[in-house]
Amino acid sequence: MDTGRKSKHPEPGYLKCPGENTDMNTTKSGNKLSGLLPVFTYLAVWAAALISFWVFKSGSDAMGYSVVYLWILLPITTFFTSFVIGINNYWGRKKWISVAAYGVMYMLAGYATFSVANMITFNKINMPEFIMIPIGAAISAAGMGLGTGIRIIRK
Secondary structure (H helix, E strand, O other): OOOOOOOOOOOOOOOOOOOOOHHHHHHHHHHHHHHHHHHHHHHHHHHHHHHHHHHOOOHHHHHHHHHHHHHHHHHHHHHHHHHHHHHHOOOHHHHHHHHHHHHHHHHHHHHHHHHHHHHHHHOOOOOOOOOHHHHHHHHHHHHHHHHHHHHHHHO
């Protein structure tokens, strides 16, 4: 006899763990993946910048490469991905660690291109330009700060 009421028992073959919400776990998993998307986007642009330097370079293109990649594209990508991380509060307070990582990656972009080319040409070892780390970190901190500020104001 069907009374139209739903049974309190789960369907056969389905075990429900106490205190487990499968929708919540799916959301947490989705947040972890979406939190990595800005990082993967930045790494893809960063890798494309390095690849284009080594594959498509000629001596006369050095200034154009510098302007397009090191002064425009990488700083904009750094700012935008940091903004996305800040506005979505990916990783909570730990998100601020990524500011230092963005600074190091910005320094490495110049080091892995022009410095390495110089080392190969003149057969000598150059030190990285560590002054580039705070520059990249400042760009990232500005994006993250703006994103975080907008998120706080929205609340």
